[in-house]
Amino acid sequence: xxxxxxxxxxxxxxxxxxxxxxxxxxxxxxxxxxxxxxxxxxxxxxxxxxxxxxxxxxxxxxxxxxxxxxxxxxxxxxxxxxxxxxxxxxxxxxxxxxxxxxxxxxxxxxxxxxxxxxxxxxxxxxxxxxxxxxxxxxxxxxxxxxxxxxxxxxxxxxxxxxxxxxxxxxxxxxxxxxxxxxxxxxxxxxxxxxxxxxxxxxxxxxxxxxxxxxxxxxxxxxxxxxxxxxxxxxxxxxxxxxxxxxxxxxxxxxxxxxxxxxxxxxxxxxxxxxxxxxxxxxxxxxxxxxxxxxxxxxxxxxxxxxxxxxxxxxxxxxxxxxxxxxxxxxxxxxxxxxxxxxxxxxxxxxxxxxxxxxxxxxxxxxxxxxxxxxxxxxxxxxxxxxxxxxxxxxxxxxxxxxxxxxxxxxxxxxxxxxxxxxxxxxxxxxxxxxxxxxxxxxxxxxxxxxxxxxxxxxxxxxxxxxxxxxxxxxxx
Amino acid sequence: xxxxxxxxxxxxxxxxxxxxxxxxxxxxxxxxxxxxxxxxxxxxxxxxxxxxxxxxxxxxxxxxxxxxxxxxxxxxxxxxxxxxxxxxxxxxxxxxxxxxxxxxxxxxxxxxxxxxxxxxxxxxxxxxxxxxxxxxxxxxxxxxxxxxxxxxxxxxxxxxxxxxxxxxxxxxxxxxxxxxxxxxxxxxxxxxxxxxxxxxxxxxxxxxxxxxxxxxxxxxxxxxxxxxxxxxx
Numbered sequence: 001x002x003x004x005x006x007x008x009x010x011x012x013x014x015x016x017x018x019x020x021x022x023x024x025x026x027x028x029x030x031x032x033x034x035x036x037x038x039x040x041x042x043x044x045x046x047x048x049x050x051x052x053x054x055x056x057x058x059x060x061x062x063x064x065x066x067x068x069x070x071x072x073x074x075x076x077x078x079x080x081x082x083x084x085x086x087x088x089x090x091x092x093x094x095x096x097x098x099x100x101x102x103x104x105x106x107x108x109x110x111x112x113x114x115x116x117x118x119x120x121x122x123x124x125x126x127x128x129x130x131x132x133x134x135x136x137x138x139x140x141x142x143x144x145x146x147x148x149x150x151x152x153x154x155x156x157x158x159x160x161x162x163x164x165x166x167x168x169x170x171x172x173x174x175x176x177x178x179x180x181x182x183x184x185x186x187x188x189x190x191x192x193x194x195x196x197x198x199x200x201x202x203x204x205x206x207x208x209x210x211x212x213x214x215x216x217x218x219x220x221x222x223x224x225x226x227x228x229x230x231x232x233x234x235x236x237x238x239x240x241x242x243x244x245x246x247x248x249x250x251x252x253x254x255x256x257x258x259x260x261x262x263x264x265x266x267x268x269x270x271x272x273x274x275x276x277x278x279x280x281x282x283x284x285x286x287x288x289x290x291x292x293x294x295x296x297x298x299x300x301x302x303x304x305x306x307x308x309x310x311x312x313x314x315x316x317x318x319x320x321x322x323x324x325x326x327x328x329x330x331x332x333x334x335x336x337x338x339x340x341x342x343x344x345x346x347x348x349x350x351x352x353x354x355x356x357x358x359x360x361x362x363x364x365x366x367x368x369x370x371x372x373x374x375x376x377x378x379x380x381x382x383x384x385x386x387x388x389x390x391x392x393x394x395x396x397x398x399x400x401x402x403x404x405x406x407x408x409x410x411x412x413x414x415x416x417x418x419x420x421x422x423x424x425x426x427x428x429x430x431x432x433x434x435x436x437x438x439x440x441x442x443x444x445x446x447x448x449x450x451x452x453x454x455x456x457x458x459x460x461x462x463x464x465x466x467x468x469x470x471x472x473x474x475x476x
Numbered sequence: 477x478x479x480x481x482x483x484x485x486x487x488x489x490x491x492x493x494x495x496x497x498x499x500x501x502x503x504x505x506x507x508x509x510x511x512x513x514x515x516x517x518x519x520x521x522x523x524x525x526x527x528x529x530x531x532x533x534x535x536x537x538x539x540x541x542x543x544x545x546x547x548x549x550x551x552x553x554x555x556x557x558x559x560x561x562x563x564x565x566x567x568x569x570x571x572x573x574x575x576x577x578x579x580x581x582x583x584x585x586x587x588x589x590x591x592x593x594x595x596x597x598x599x600x601x602x603x604x605x606x607x608x609x610x611x612x613x614x615x616x617x618x619x620x621x622x623x624x625x626x627x628x629x630x631x632x633x634x635x636x637x638x639x640x641x642x643x644x645x646x647x648x649x650x651x652x653x654x655x656x657x658x659x660x661x662x663x664x665x666x667x668x669x670x671x672x673x674x675x676x677x678x679x680x681x682x683x684x685x686x687x688x689x690x691x692x693x694x695x696x697x698x699x700x701x702x703x704x705x706x707x708x709x
Contacts, residue, residue, distance in 0.1 A: 016508075097511075172514070228511070237512035243519050270543030270551040277541075278534040285527050292523050334541075334553075419578070 014099045014166055020372045022101035023092050026108040028373055030088030031366060032456060033116050035449050037080025040123075042442040044073035049438045053431040063127040071138035072126045078136065078213065079147050080119050082358055084112070086221040087154050089365040090177045092373075093228050094158055097174050098165035104157040111150040118146035134202065136210035141192050148188030155181035172244040173224035179252065180220035187212050200267045204260060211259030214353055219251065219321070222361040223290065226318045229368060230297050233311045234304045239296035243289050250286025254279045261332035264341065280332030287325040294318050309384045313364025316392060320356035324349065339414065344427055345406025348399040355441075356395045363391065363448065370455050376462055379454045383447050390444030398437035405430030569664060573653025576646055580638060581654075589658030594629045600658045602626070605651070609665055610693060610700070612651050613673045616642070619683030637683060644670040672700055 048070040050057050058064040095102050102108065122143035125131070131138040139147070158181045162174070191209040196202040231238050238244060257279030264273055298304075298315060305312045327349060330336055340346060367384065371377050378384060405427045412423040453459075543551030585591045589599040604611035619637030623630060642650070645667045652664040676696040684692065 171511070231514075232508065232511050235509040235512065238514040240517040240519060241514040242516060244514065265550075265553075267549045269547050269549055270541070270553065271545045274538060274541040274543060278537045281537065282530060282534045284530045288523060288526050289519070292519055296517065296519075 016096065016372075019095045019099070019101055020092075022105065023095050024373045026102055026105050026112070027088040027092045027369065028456060029109055029112045030084045030091070031370070032452065033112060034081045034083075034085030034088065034362075035452050037076045037084065037119060038445050039449055041073050041077040041081055042438075042445050044069050044076065046435070046438050046442060048073055049431070049435045053428050053435065062129070068127050068129065068131075071131060071135075072123055074136065075126065075138050076119065076123060077354070079122075079139070082218055082354065082362065083147075083151065084115065085362045085366065086218060086358070087151065089225055089362060089369065090180065090221050091154065091158065092365075092369050093173050093224055094161045094177055097167070097171040097228065098161050099167050100161050100164050102157060103160045103164070104153075108154055108157055111153045115147060115150040118143050118150070122147075134206045136213060137191055137206065141194075144188060144192050148185055148192065151181070151188070152185040155185060171228070172238065172241075172248065173228045175248050176220035176224040176227070179248075180217050180224075183212070183216040183220075187216065203263055203266060204268055204272075207259035207262040208256075209259070211262070212256055214350075214358075215251070215255040215258060218354070218358045219255075222317065222321065222358050223247075223251075225361050225365045226294060226314055226321075229310055229314045229364060230294060230318070233308050233314075233368075234298065234301040236297055236301055239293050243293040247286045247290040247293060250283075250289060254282040254286065258283065258328075258332070261337070264334055264337045277332045277334065281329050283325055284329050287322055287329075291318075291322040309378075309381075309388065310364045310368040312388055313360050313367065316388075317357050317361035317364060320352055320360065324352040324357055327352070339410035340406055341410070343406040343410040343413070344402050344430065345410065348402035348406060351395065352399050355391075356399070360391060360395075363387070366448075366452070370452065374455050374458060376455050376458045378451055379459070380451065383451055387444045387447045387451070390440050390447070394437045394440035394444060397440065398434055401430045401433040569649050570653050570656060572646075573649035573651070574657075576642065576650040577653055580642070581650065584635070589654065589660075593627075594631065595633065597624065597626050597629075597631050599654050600660065605654055606660050606662045608693075609651060609655060609662070610669075610673060610697075611689060612654070613647060613665065613670050614677060614689060614692065615684055616647050616651065617670075617674055617677065618680055620685070620689070621683040622685035622687075624686050634683065639674065644674060669700075676700070 047058060047064065048066060051059070051066045051069070055066075062068075091102050091108070094100075122139040125140050125143065126138055130140055132140060137144065158178060162170075162178055187209055191205055196205040227238060227244065257276050260268060260273050260276035261280050264277075266273075302315075305315050331340060331346075331349060367378070409423055409427050412418045412426060413420075541552060584596040585599055586596070591598040599605050604615070615635065615637075617637055617639035619635050621634040623632050625631075638647070647670045648665045648667045651670075654660065655662040655665070673696070676699055677692060680692060
């Protein structure tokens with residue numbers, strides 16, 4: 001467990017001031033790069049979303065057609081925004097929970113630069129029409145290998161931190177992050193191998209990778225952040241060490257099987273899909289356990305979300321995780337899948353996972369971490385609140401109508417009497433709602449980017465008060 | 477290596493950082509509460525009930541739907557539910573024609589076959605459809621362009637040829653459908669008739685005009701076996 005309060009104040013190499021000082025440049029570089037790709041990805045998302053209900057929009061330019069803009073949106077958001085910011089947050093969390101400064105700092109800064117270049121080259125390649133054509137893996141293999149290698153180097157830094165730790169026991173966040181740094185290079189490496197040539201095997205690999213990238217890379221980092229920030233901000237201990245343990249091993253045991261539920265009805269052997277569905281349902285166990293653990297920690301201190309921007313984002317994200325995971329377990333069943341497969345419902349589901357959970361968690365983490373790294377304060381509480389509400393309302397407006405529309409679309413597609421065009425046309429109002437939601441989200445991202453630039457560049461006077469909205473709470 | 481790493485990381489502040497470090501250290505630490513140690517509660521009973529039920533469901537599901545662990549896809553899931561096929565499904569020329577009409581023709585000639593006056597000619601009671609279906613077959617294969625006067629309206633559009641998209645049976649089906657719909661009451665066209673016309677006009681490239689279609693019809697008419705009407709057996 002973490003040492004007493006004393007060691008956080010003393011001026012040794014274990015004090016949080018020293019750790020944050022050392023974390024400053026590598027973590028800030030990762031986070032700022034992530035924010036850049038967030039804005040770029042948002043722009044692509046808006047284009048793709050409008051094209052869904054106005055197909056002629058920007059349709060004359062070959063490099064801005066839907067088939068290129070949409071994959072690039074996914075890839076920049078996943079490998080740019082969420083992975084880079086997530087890696088930065090993970091490094092900072094490790095530094096704090098293991099009480100050791102981030103090692104290999106020049107290497108981390110170097111691979112982050114390389115990572116950015118790889119993303120840039122990959123973006124040009126996708127826009128120019130060079131893509132693998134596999135969902136979540138549209139970047140050409142060369143780009144993917146560079147990105148995986150960058151994450152591997154950061155993972156080696158994480159292993160060094162684990163090795164030279166100054167704590168006796170490992171906090172729950174550490175398990176998740178170390179596991180994530182072990183899992184992602186495995187996923188990225190295996191999926192880049194030239195052994196998945198036959199279509200069925202390639203489809204299997206595709207969903208094994210895509211689902212695990214979410215479940216074994218972003219989810220562990222997101223949960224690690226929740227496990228750290230919830231007790232840290234409200235000052236109450238995590239409800240149960242035993243439940244943390246159960247939740248972690250449940251995820252490790254069941255998640256890796258889940259991907260094949262995307263391939264119900266495909267030429268994959270029946271038993272393969274069946275095991276995947278069973279494992280998807282089994283995910284209820286770790287999810288419920290983690291939800292109970294988080295809920296029992298927050299319960300009684302719930303009003304703290306009013307005062308802490310970090311906690312507000314983190315609690316929203318933790319609740320979204322529970323919701324999206326339980327929804328996913330139900331979706332995996334063959335009877336449900338019959339209706340929602342190949343509809344917009346799945347798209348909305350993926351966005352609850354990647355946005356309402358992962359992205360909101362990263363926003364909350366950034367609001368906590370950046371003042372400590374920069375030794376500066378957030379410039380405007382109003383803008384942080386505006387960002388939260390734009391993101392929260394935006395993602396709800398995005399997902400709820402789209403899931404309703406998806407179910408209607410699925411029911412219509414299953415009815416042979418309804419012409420295919422009618423099943424398309426009935427989704428148009430929901431797609432327009434999605435574009436409106438996309439505008440809200442993008443405005444939120446612009447506000448976030450503005451705040452990040454202000455705090456990183458240390459513009460203006462240093463605000464007196466930390467980014468906390470009440471004197472009663474210690475934390476921002 | 478290990479020692480180097482440790483020394484480098486654990487080095488205390490450099491001189492330039494030390495100036496205000498005591499103040500900084502205290503503000504940094506005092507602005508946040510320390511991370512509390514984890515508790516060790518057991519969790520509510522319902523949670524364990526959920527865990528046991530989920531495990532039970534998982535094992536049941538695998539036992540029920542494992543599909544003999546064979547390498548075949550869709551074991552246990554081969555027949556669509558409730559769709560027992562009894563006997564052969566009869567081919568319905570007109571139903572097939574309707575599907576093709578909806579897909580190919582309806583955008584211009586409209587759902588009621590009346591077209592749009594002055595833009596797309598009507599098919600209702602049209603001479604080339606009802607009385608002389610050979611025309612309809614020919615212009616469906618090659619297309620039609622140029623000036624055309626029908627029901628006191630002048631048309632000057634382009635109808636593309638569908639000879640590459642639709643095979644002989646498709647064309648026979650869709651023309652038969654048009655001939656018996658929208659108030660038209662004429663017989664079916666056979667696939668053979670379409671095949672004959674296609675063969676005889678194989679030299680023709682591009683769309684007909686109102687004049688050239690007349691020339692072609694007089695050229696091929698003697699070689700056609702039987703009349704168009706007669707084939708509606």
